[in-house]
Amino acid sequence: MPAERGCRAGIVVTGTEVLSAIISDRNGPWLSQRLREAGIDLIQILIVGDRPEDMREALEAQARAGADLIVTSGGLGPTADDLTAEVVAGFAGREMVLDEGLEERIWKILEPLRVRWPQLDEDAIRQSNRKQAVVPVGATVLEPVGTAPGLVVPPADGTEGPTVVVLPGPPRELQPMWETAVKTDAFRSATVHATEYRTGVLRLFGIPESEIAATLRVLEADGVPLDRLEVTTCLRRGEIEVATRYEPDAESAYERLVAGVSVRHADTLFSVDGGTIDDQVAELLLAGPTTVATGESCTGGLLVARLTERPGASAYVLGGVVAYANEAKTDLLGVPEELIAAHGAVSTEVAVALAEGAVERFGSDLAVGVTGVAGPGGGTPEKPVGLICLCVLAADGRRLVRSATLPGDRGTIRDRAATVGMHMLRRLLLGESDGPDAAPVEAAPGTLDGPRTSA
C-alpha cells in the first residue's frame, strides 16, 4: 500500500471533441502511466468540453479531491476557444502577461508556414502568436514542441493549492513536453512527497482469470504479504496480465509472488519481465536467424500485419498469402482441391496445407497456417462460429497443430486467432513440437492445451 500521504494528482482532459467521443483520448491513459511510474497517486481523470466554466469547475474538483498536482491537456491553440492558460491563471490566482521573448520564439517557429502560404494574413498570424505568448506571471514556460508553449503553474505566492502542469492536446506535443515538465523546479517541489515505486508485469496465456485470483488467495494463505503489493489482473486480447506496483522494501514479497505464479502456472506463464508475445516472437526470430511466412484464411492478413508491425521486421518476415477464396488456397498455396472437398476449408488438414504451401512458396524456415469461421455467418453445428484451426510448421517438418473454439464477435475471433498463432510460433521456436504421428489437439477456448480444471 502507498504511504499514508504521498503525492496525489488529477488529470483534466479538455476538448469538446474528446467529450463528444469524436476523437478518443490518448492523453489520459498515457499521463496515468507516467504518474504511476513517478510514484504519484492518480485520483481521477476528468474529461470536460471547451467551456471555461466547466474547465474551472474541473480544477476546483481536483483541488477538493486533494490533488497536489493537476495535469491538463488541450486548449492551448491559437484560437479564441483555447482558454486553458487563462482559466488556470485565474484558478492559481495569477495575472496573465505577455512574454515578449516567447512571442518572438513562436514567431520564428511560424516562419516556414508563412513562407509556404504567403497568402495567409500576417496580422491574423501575429495576433494568434501573441495570444499563445500571454502566460500567467510566475509560471514556468515549457518551450513549444508544436507552436503552443506549456506551463507549470504553482499557486500564487502566499496561497495554498495544487500546482498545475498545462500541456497541449496533440500527443506528439504533449509527450515530449511532459519529459521537460518533470525536470522543472516547480514540478519537483509540488511532487516532493512522491513515493518510490517499482513495477512488475507477468503475462499468461491459456488460463482463465479466476485461476490467478485463486493463486493469489493460496499465496496469501501461505504467508506472502500481498498487502504490500498492489496487484491488478486483467484480460487483454485473450492473455492475462498481472501488473504489480510496490515500494522498494516489498521487493521480496514480489519475488515470492513471481515464484508462486511460476510454480503453479509453469505451462501458461510466458513472460515475467513484461515483454509481450510479439516482443518474444520477434526476438526469437531475430536470434535464429529464422524467417517466417503465413498462409491465412480467416485472419485475412492480421497475422502477417502483426508480424510486420515492428521496425526491422523485414529481417525475418518474408511475407504471407491471404487465401480467402478456396481457389486462392489451391492456386497460390497448393492446397489440394480434394483436401478441401474431403475435410472442408476450415479443418486442421487445410491449416497444415496452408502452412506447407507458405513454407514452400516463400522458402521460409517457418510458416503459420490459419483457417476458421470468423462469423457472424457460416457456422454449422460441427463447425461453429469461432472454430479456428492452426498449424505452425518448420521446413524440417517439426510442427504444432491446434484447433479451438473462440468466443466473441468477428473482430475478436480474428484478433484472438492471430494471438494463438503468435503463441504457437513461440512454442515451436522454443523447441516444442508434436510427435510425428500426433493427432491435432482440440484445445479449450483461448488455450492451447485442452481443457484444464482449477488447481
Add this chain to the structure above:
Amino acid sequence: MPAERGCRAGIVVTGTEVLSAIISDRNGPWLSQRLREAGIDLIQILIVGDRPEDMREALEAQARAGADLIVTSGGLGPTADDLTAEVVAGFAGREMVLDEGLEERIWKILEPLRVRWPQLDEDAIRQSNRKQAVVPVGATVLEPVGTAPGLVVPPADGTEGPTVVVLPGPPRELQPMWETAVKTDAFRSATVHATEYRTGVLRLFGIPESEIAATLRVLEADGVPLDRLEVTTCLRRGEIEVATRYEPDAESAYERLVAGVSVRHADTLFSVDGGTIDDQVAELLLAGPTTVATGESCTGGLLVARLTERPGASAYVLGGVVAYANEAKTDLLGVPEELIAAHGAVSTEVAVALAEGAVERFGSDLAVGVTGVAGPGGGTPEKPVGLICLCVLAADGRRLVRSATLPGDRGTIRDRAATVGMHMLRRLLLGESDGPDAAPVEAAPGTLDGPRTSA
C-alpha cells in the same frame, strides 16, 4: 445551440484498471454518443478508481455540475470491491434490500457454470449471488445480460437530485442494458427536458482541416446561420470528419452547410450520409459484383485485413499476397527482378507490377499494389520515410497510379497507406482512371491529386 436548459448528464466510469490505464475505457465514449443522440448534454466524463469515497465524491461532483442524469459503468461484480450499487443508494438516500426474485433469477443464470465446474464452492457462489441481488429500495432493476443487474435509481422520495443509471463494466453487457434503461419510466422522467436533435456527418479526403474552417467562415459571411448548428471538425486516420448536431427547425441551415461544402469541395467530399470509405468500397464491390485482391509490401497485410473486416467479405475479396521480401515479390507476384533493380522496390513501377501480379494470380477483377518506406529506417534523400507508391488496376487495364509522402510514425504510415488504397479503389470503382499514357501523379501529403492552394 441547445435550448437554454435542456437535460444535462454526467458519466462516471469506475475501475482502478481503467484509471491506471491497464485497460482502456470504451464505455465513456460509447455512452457519450448515445447521450448525444438522445438530445442530452454531456457535462463531463469522470474516471475514478474502485474506492467508495472517490465514487461518492464523483457522484456529488456531477450533481454540483448540474447533472439531471448520471450514468455509471462498472463495480457491479460479485466481489467485495464492487460497491457501486451501495454507494449510489447512499447518494440517492435509499436503503439497500434483498430482491428475492432477482436472487433466484441470477441463480438460474449461474446454473451452467455450476454444472461445468462442479468443484466450485456452492456456498461462495450463493453469497456472491445474493450480493448482486441486494438493490436500493425503489430502484428500477435492469435484468442481467451477464450476471450483474443494472439499476435506474431516482433520488429518494421528497428529495431533489439526479437520477443515476447504474450499468455493468463489460461493454457487451453495458450496451444492451442501456437500451433497456432508456425505456424505463424512471429514465424517461429524468430526461423529460431532453432536446430533440438531428445529426449529420460529412467526410472528406485529401484536404487540410484549415480549409473546412475557411469554408465555414465563408458560409457564415454568406448568411448561413451557423449559430443554429453545432459543427465539430476533426482529422481521423487522414480523413476529415465534419459532424453536426442541430435542432429539427435548423434543418434548412444544415442543408445550406452541406450544399456549401459540396460546391467548394466537390473533389474531396466523398460521403454526405456518414458512410465511411470502407462502407462505400464494400457496397461498390458488392454491387458490381467485383472481386478484389491485393499485392502489398509496406502495409504488410493491413489492406487485405481491412477489406476482410466486415461480414460477407468473402463475396468480393479473393485474397492478397504480402510480398515483404523482394524474392517474394518476384516468386509470388511475378514482379521482374530487373524492374526492382532498375527502379527500386519502392517505386510506382513496382506498385503497378504488384497490382498486375495480384490480378493475374488471383484472377480478380481489381487489385491494389502498394509499396513504400514505413520506417523508421530505410529512408534516403530520394525516397524518404513515408514515401508510398500505389496502383489500383482493373483486369481490363484501367488504372490509377499515385505516390505521396505521408507524415507520422511507422504505424501511422502503414495505416494511412491502406486508407489511400481504399480511396483509390473507390475512385476506380466509380469510373475514374488515368489516361493510357499518363505519368504517375505525385500527390501532396495525405491527398490523391497533388498540392492544392486555399480557395
